[in-house]
Amino acid sequence: MxxxxxxxxxxxxxxxxxxxxxxxxxxxxxxxxxxxxxxxxxxxxxxxxxxxxxxxxxxxxxxxxxxxxxxxxxxxxxxxxxxxxxxxxxxxxxxxxxxxxxxxxxxxxxxxxxxxxxxxxxxxDMVLELINHLSAEEGFVTVLSEDGQQAGTLTSAMQKRKIRRLSLHYNSTGSYGASPEAEKEQLSKVRSLDIFGKVTLIPPLSIFGVLRVLQVDDCSGLDNHHLNDLGKLRLLRFLRLHDLKIVKLPKSIGELESLETLDIRKQVSMLRPRRMVLPVSFAKLRKLVRLLANGVELPNGLTLKNMTSLREIVGIQVTLHAVTELGKLGELKVLGLYVPRPNESSSDRGWYVTSLMMEHGMRLPPSVNEWIVKCLQLCPSLQIFILEAPHFCRYPVDLMAQFPSGLRTFICHGGYFEKAFPKWTKPQLSYLTVLHLSLHTVCVLPEHLEQLAELPSLCFLMINSVSQPYMQETLSSSSGFPCLTYLHLWSPKLFLKFQQGAMPKLQKLRLTFSPKFTFDEYNVFDYGLENLPSLRHVIIQLMGSGRTIMEMDDAIRKAVNDHPNHPSLDLLTKI
The missing domain is CATH 1.10.10 (Arc Repressor Mutant, subunit A)
Structure with a gap:
């Protein structure tokens, strides 16, 4: 749902x-x-x-x-x-x-x-209050808040029970008040350890011999030595280390023979390189199902051929070695490739040159595009494909023609298709339900929309364009989009008009554009919203300021108010 x-x-x-x-x-x-x-x-x-x-x-x-x-x-x-x-x-x-x-x-x-x-x-809040009380009463989760107090009301007898699940809520200083009063024996049966708040210290991991779940919500204050005993958690199945600053995971991670999920995603920032290197011992994680990151590097010497349980890899840096190894995972379902920025490059990625920093139009080096295409060809079972790159990178126009026939989701974040609308063969993407496209100087013409409209399963469509209008003609009833429920269009100049039957199931419409460019040329906000019978929610984001914004504001409110469904309206302004 x-x-x-x-x-x-x-x-x-x-x-x-x-x-x-x-x-x-x-x-x-x-x-x-x-x-x-x-x-x-x-x-x-x-x-x-x-x-x-x-x-x-x-x-x-x-x-x-x-x-x-x-x-x-x-x-x-x-x-x-x-x-x-x-x-x-x-x-x-x-x-x-x-x-x-x-x-x-x-x-x-x-x-x-x-x-x-x-x-x-x-x-x-009231649900949390209830479950905190019930959990404390049953000894289900032991919560130590930043003042050293336990959530809920516990009798002294309950406090002496062995702790099964421990949650530490750190304060701004990186400590959780008083240390837990539990002895080693009391912590020896802990199956789940969750730590929230910025952490500068964590309990000795060697204590937790039967731990199944370890989640540290903010690791930005941790160093390598905090993870020295990580390899002793042989029963660990779920490991989340969010916002790690270290650039290489410890070798001991390869000893986590029961691990199924490794989540090392970070808070993404343009000022913070994402680079993190996996140790060669990573290949020993035979039961791993999911690797989630924001830009992890597969070093030479690390092979994935024996990691047959892997189904989901997100945030892996594009290199020839990585692509070759990914091709050995025949059952991979979810793949997120990351093209690093120049300041994240290392010696084995010599294809980055200073000119790549130019903001307006550097194609990805041929080798990188070839690697991406090769990866798609070697992963025929893919259902979700996420491609993330610096915004100035260009993708080949035939990239989508390489998609596996069973692909359900394609999200293009950063980078763009230039000079021509992406191409694919007609029956190829019949299962595609989610599509994000980033364009540059490509004008979306009616024939392009007709091509998109023929995707029989498409439910969610998002198109970003830098400088050109999306379309200058109306969406006719023959355009189809039989399953589309969400449409998001972004462009400085944007005009379209829905005709009856164009998108019969569309529930949420989001438009982002500049009134100055759009209103000055077309002098009207008449997008035919009344012809969208299932419309429930409209989001309009206007870029700019001035009198035109006010005029467009009134026109938008009238168009939405006149719709028979009376959809909700979020009208936003971005200067």
Whole structure:
């Protein structure tokens, strides 16, 4: 289910559950009844959320894979690999909790996650209060806050129990107040350790002999020595080290023989190089299913041929060696390639030259384009392909013609197609549901839209253009787009007009443009919104300022108000 649908479900179901019309005691009673009505497996998953701080934005994939790692998700007899069926079950539990308004979907602003799906959630304050109390009562999660106090009300007898799940909430100084009063024996059975807040020290990892889940939410204050004992966590299945600054993972990571998820994503910044090098011992992680990063480098000597469980690799730097090794993973489903900026290059990427820094128009060196194409050809099972590059890099016009026939998602973040609209063969992308395109001097003509409209499964379309108008003619009913529910167009000059039947299922329309360029030429805001029968939400972002903005503002509000569905309107201004 898409985020728009979740929001409507959440409003309808949650109006009585979390509405402001009820006093606190009545809300708590309703929430308690809702919790008691849950099946056992959902109670377990919900209680696990008590480890998070208040108002924490929680990644869906982090949550569901940690459930799997802890054994909350039981395997059902289904076809396909065990991890796949477990993931489907875990996601259904996540959906159930949203349907019951016990967790709330949250928006993602990451370009690679603009696909209409739910990627984040949050826990309402009153729900968190309830599960904190229940969790403390049952000894499910032990939370140490920044003042050294435990969340919930615990008796001294409960505090003496062995801790199964430990969550440390650090303060701004990088400490969590008083050290845990638990002895080594009390921590010896900890299965999950989660640390939130900026960390400058962590408990000795050698204590946690049966740990399944380790999540450190902000590693920017950690150095290599903090991870010295990482290899001793032989039962670890889920490892998330967010925002690590170190440039090479320790060799001991290869000793994590049970590891299924390695998440080393960072906060992305133009001022911070993303480069991180995997050790050769990484190849020993035979059970690894997912590697998530923002620009990890595969060094020469590291081979992936024995890592047959790998299904998802995101954020791997494009090199000839990396492409060759990726081609050995015949069952790879998700791939994110990263073309590094010049200041991130190392000696084995001599194709970067100073002129590549030119802001206006440097093609990717032929070797890099060839490597990307080769990678696509060697990975026939790909379903999701994410390509990230500096914004001045150009892609070959026939790149999409190399896509595997089963591809469902293509997200192009940074870089652009130039001089011609991307080409592909007609039946090739029949399963494609999500498409992001970045263009430069390419004008999107009616024939290009007709080509896109023939993609039978396309649900989410986003097109960015730097300087040219998208189209100068109307979208006719023959244009199709039978499944499209989300359309986002970005261009300084933008004009289009929907005719009846053009996009029968479109629910969310987002347009970003400059009124000065658009209004001065066309002198009207008449995009034919009334011909979009399923429209529910309109987002208009106007670039610039002045009188034209005000005139366009009035025209937009009138067009949206006149729509028979009375869709919601977000009208934004970007100077």
């Amino acid at each position: 898409h985020l728009e649908e979740w929001e409507r479900v959440n409003k309808s179901i949650g109006s009585g559950l979390l509405g402001h019309s009820l006093d606190g005691n009545k809300m708590r009673k309703i929430l308690s009844l809702s919790y008691n009505d849950l099946p056992f497996h959902l109670k377990t998953c919900l209680l696990s959320l008590s480890k998070y701080p208040e108002d924490q934005l929680i990644r869906k994939d982090v949550l569901v894979w940690s459930w799997i790692a802890e054994g909350f998700i039981k395997h059902e007899e289904t076809q396909g690999p065990a991890w796949k069926s477990l993931l489907e079950i875990a996601e259904s539990y996540f959906n159930d909790l949203i349907n019951r308004s016990l967790i709330q979907p949250a928006q993602s602003h990451a370009p690679s996650e603009q696909d209409g799906q739910v990627h984040y959630c949050q826990v309402h």
